[in-house]
Structure formats: C-alpha cells, structure tokens
Amino acid sequence: MAKPDKLIPKQAMPKLSMEERRKTLKEVALGFSEDLALVEASRCLQCAKPKCVEGCPVNIDIPAFIKLIQERKFEEAIEKIKERNALPAMCGRVCPQENLCQKSCVLGIKGEPVAIGALERFAADYELKKEPITPTGSKCNPTGVKVAVVGSGPFGLTAAADLAKQGFDVTIFEALHEPGGVLIYGIPEFRLPKRVVKAEVEYVKSLGVKIQTDVIIGKTYTLDELFQMGYKAVFIGTGAGAPIFLGIPGENLSGIYSANEFLTRVNLMKAYLFPKYATPVKVGRKVAVIGGGNVAFDSARTALRLGAEKVALVYRRTEAEMPARREEVENAKEEGVEFMCLVNPVRFIGDEAGWVKEMECLRMELGEPDESGRRRPIPIKGSEFRIPVDTVIVAIGTRVNPLIQKTAPLLKTDKHGHLVVDDYGRTSMKFVYAGGDITSGTATVIEAMKAGKRTVQAFCEDLQKSE
Numbered sequence: 297m298a299k300p301d302k303l304i305p306k307q308a309m310p311k312l313s314m315e316e317r318r319k320t321l322k323e324v325a326l327g328f329s330e331d332l333a334l335v336e337a338s339r340c341l342q343c344a345k346p347k348c349v350e351g352c353p354v355n356i357d358i359p360a361f362i363k364l365i366q367e368r369k370f371e372e373a374i375e376k377i378k379e380r381n382a383l384p385a386m387c388g389r390v391c392p393q394e395n396l397c398q399k400s401c402v403l404g405i406k407g408e409p410v411a412i413g414a415l416e417r418f419a420a421d422y423e424l425k426k427e428p429i430t431p432t433g434s435k436c437n438p439t440g441v442k443v444a445v446v447g448s449g450p451f452g453l454t455a456a457a458d459l460a461k462q463g464f465d466v467t468i469f470e471a472l473h474e475p476g477g478v479l480i481y482g483i484p485e486f487r488l489p490k491r492v493v494k495a496e497v498e499y500v501k502s503l504g505v506k507i508q509t510d511v512i513i514g515k516t517y518t519l520d521e522l523f524q525m526g527y528k529a530v531f532i533g534t535g536a537g538a539p540i541f542l543g544i545p546g547e548n549l550s551g552i553y554s555a556n557e558f559l560t561r562v563n564l565m566k567a568y569l570f571p572k573y574a575t576p577v578k579v580g581r582k583v584a585v586i587g588g589g590n591v592a593f594d595s596a597r598t599a600l601r602l603g604a605e606k607v608a609l610v611y612r613r614t615e616a617e618m619p620a621r622r623e624e625v626e627n628a629k630e631e632g633v634e635f636m637c638l639v640n641p642v643r644f645i646g647d648e649a650g651w652v653k654e655m656e657c658l659r660m661e662l663g664e665p666d667e668s669g670r671r672r673p674i675p676i677k678g679s680e681f682r683i684p685v686d687t688v689i690v691a692i693g694t695r696v697n698p699l700i701q702k703t704a705p706l707l708k709t710d711k712h713g714h715l716v717v718d719d720y721g722r723t724s725m726k727f728v729y730a731g732g733d734i735t736s737g738t739a740t741v742i743e744a745m746k747a748g749k750r751t752v753q754a755f756c757e758d759l760q761k762s763e
C-alpha cells in the first residue's frame with residue numbers, strides 16, 4: 297500500500313443542522329460516511345511504534361483496525377477493536393480521545409491527529425446495522441466458576457465481557473430497571489443514543505452474561521450472601537451516583553435539581569414525554585446550570601431542548617479550566633448556551649410559593665494553582681449581584697453511595713467513602729474487586745473500562761494461585 301499522504305486534512309464529523317438541534321433529542325454528531333472514513337483512515341501513518349496504542353487505556357490495536365478500514369474490511373476492523381473493547385460504539389462517541397490516543401498521534405505534532413474515535417465509531421456503527429450483533433473472537437471453555445458483577449455501567453459491562461470470554465459463569469446485578477448504568481441514565485440521547493447502549497448490552501449478553509435488574513447489593517443481597525450463593529468472586533462497579541450540593545442558603549427551594557436527578561428523569565424515565573411517561577420534569581424559561589464538566593454541559597443542552605428560553609452555565613473559573621470535552625463546549629456555544637465564568641452562587645432566593653426566582657452570586661478571580669493543578673478561584677469582596685432564574689441544575693460532582701460498604705465492614709474505604717484498591721482493583725476482601733468511580737471518584741468511561749479489564753486479570757491470577 298502506498299504511503300499515506302500526510303497533507304490530507306482531517307475530515308470533519310457531519311452534524312445535525314442547527315435548525316433541528318434545539319428542537320430534538322436526536323444525536324448531534326452524525327458519524328462518518330464510508331467515503332469520509334476511507335479518506336480519514338488513509339491519513340494514518342501506520343507507525344512502527346504506535347504511540348496511539350500506548351495512549352489508549354484499553355490498548356486497542358489502533359493502526360491494525362485503521363488499516364482494515366483502509367482496505368474496506370469493516371467487519372474485520374470491528375473484530376480487531378473488540379479484541380480489547382466490548383463497547384466500541386459507545387466509546388467512539390463519548391471517550392475523550394483528544395486527551396488519550398489522539399493526543400499521542402504523531403500527526404498531531406505538526407497538524408491534526410487522525411480522528412481515531414470517529415473511525416472506531418464508524419466501524420462499530422457498521423456492525424450495528426447488522427442486528428443482532430453476534431459474538432466475535434475466541435472464547436475459552438466453561439470453567440464452571442460463578443462470578444458476580446455489581447453494576448452494569450462501563451466497568452461492569454467490560455469486566456463481565458472479559459470474564460465471559462475467559463469461560464466464567466457471569467451474572468450482573470443492576471439496581472435500576474434497565475442496564476447500562478451512567479451510559480443509560482446519565483448521558484443524553486443527543487450525545488449517546490439509548491439504542492447504541494442497548495445494542496452493546498445485548499452484545500455482552502450474547503457472550504453468555506446474565507443480567508438481573510432491580511437488585512440492590514447491600515439491600516437485596518449482601519456481599520456475604522453472594523458468596524453463600526456460590527459466587528467465587530464479586531466485582532463492584534456501582535459508580536458514584538449520589539449528588540453533591542453547594543450547601544448554600546435556599547438550596548432546598550423548588551425548581552432546584554441535582555444534575556443526577558435531572559438527567560435521570562429525562563434519560564431513563566423519559567420525562568420529556570410526560571404525561572405518556574409518568575415522571576415529569578419542570579424546566580422554566582431561565583435556567584442556570586452550576587458547573588463546568590461534561591455533566592454540566594449535558595444538563596444545559598438538555599434544558600435547551602426541553603424548551604428553556606435562556607440557559608446560563610455558571611462556572612467559578614474561566615473557560616480554559618473547564619474539565620468538559622472541547623467538543624461539548626463548542627456544541628453548547630453553537631446551540632446558544634451562555635457562559636458566566638468567574639462567577640460563584642452564594643444564595644438562592646424564592647418566591648412566596650417556595651420556588652426559586654433569583655440567584656445571588658459573587659464574582660471570582662484566579663489565584664495560585666490548587667491540588668487539581670488549576671488556578672484556585674478567589675471571591676472578590678463586594679462583587680455580589682443577582683440574576684433571575686426559575687430553574688437551577690447543580691452539576692458540581694458526585695459522591696459514593698455507602699450502602700455496600702455499610703453492609704460489608706471488611707471493605708476498607710478512604711475518607712471520601714471510595715473503596716480502597718490496589719493497582720489491579722483488589723479490595724481488602726478476598727476475591728472482591730472494584731473499579732470505576734466507586735474507587736476513584738468521578739472519572740471517564742474509558743478509565744472505568746480499563747479498571748474492569750485489570751480486575752479480571754487480577755482475579756485470574758488470584759484464582760490460579762488459590763488452586
């Protein structure tokens with residue numbers, strides 16, 4: 297094959313028109329056509345020592361799958377990806393490739409890196425069109441060993457898929473009525489369609505994984521009871537789903553949501569279709585979203601689609617410090633979300649009926665960097681001002697639900713309630729492993745998937761030693 301032309305520009309991902317975006321929950325990024333995918337794949341230099349693979353938390357053989365796309369071997373491309381990643385259609389949409397594999401791409405030194413995430417999505421979407429998806433790759437003979445996975449988010453699905461491929465008898469226990477975890481309740485339809493999540497859950501099930509919903513570990517069953525039921529190991533990936541609030545006066549007024557509640561009502565409980573679905577959500581004309589991460593942007597863009605006339609994203613640092621993906625920042629700007637940077641709420645003010653009507657804020661300035669590496673926001677004395685609001689969404693982070701820890705006293709936790717684990721997810725209890733947000737706090741989907749793969753590796757080693 298001829299050496300790729302390094303001068304070919306990076307191909308832009310087509311998007312839904314602006315006329316439609318604020319009126320619908322349809323996916324904004326439309327994906328590459330076959331022609332665009334072939335052109336973008338041709339930009340890959342097929343490096344002898346690919347840095348992109350090192351930058352991928354799950355170590356996908358990126359040059360190999362891109363070469364298969366170049367050769368129009370699309371089915372083989374998705375098989376190559378699935379050797380390391382059971383959730384490629386999802387990862388192609390929400391993984392922050394710009395900070396991982398694409399950041400390591402050689403082409404990015406002097407120009408634009410290869411759009412690895414978009415090519416992964418292309419291959420995955422090609423497969424999604426051939427429903428039902430069938431298992432790919434080799435699978436070990438059944439071991440007869442039962443293992444339990446708690447939570448069906450990215451950690452749980454990844455661990456379950458890898459365990460099933462190793463021949464283990466895997467059951468996922470999910471507390472909600474639908475599997476997918478944060479992928480199904482937290483990320484909006486316009487960024488990650490539910491059909492994509494459901495298809496990839498079905499793929500995991502096709503490997504032999506069983507999923508029981510409406511089962512709360514720590515209440516329905518304890519960890520000890522799971523072991524008594526014959527499970528040899530337990531993998532905990534329950535995330536960090538409890539909201540963090542600001543702790544300021546007036547925060548209990550009506551019209552103030554945590555981002556968790558707001559997005560769960562819309563995404564999982566389909567509040568946007570009320571009264572067809574029984575869970576309502578009230579979005580006023582003037583909405584303020586507090587925060588600067590992906591969840592804040594998901595909330596702001598969702599509020600626009602539910603009819604808000606004005607949505608302001610209130611953030612105590614500058615736009616440069618926002619942890620959200622740049623793609624989401626730009627999409628929000630295009631859709632009309634207003635940015636109020638270097639601003640921090642200090643009080644909510646309600647009307648006679650107990651509904652929020654105003655938000656009092658302080659202006660901020662940036663000082664020296666804090667433990668996060670970002671410059672610390674410092675209040676400016678006497679800079680108080682008020683803005684009218686009738687809906688507020690607080691998106692400043694989450695904390696761990698302590699239910700499992702309370703019913704398993706042998707599990708060690710840190711001061712924030714996160715499970716203490718070693719580098720491979722081993723907890724303080726024998727044959728209990730954990731990963732994702734329950735061990736690290738809020739992190740990325742792909743980091744949770746990396747943890748899922750590592751815990752399976754640790755379990756296989758521990759099981760071999762115990763025999």
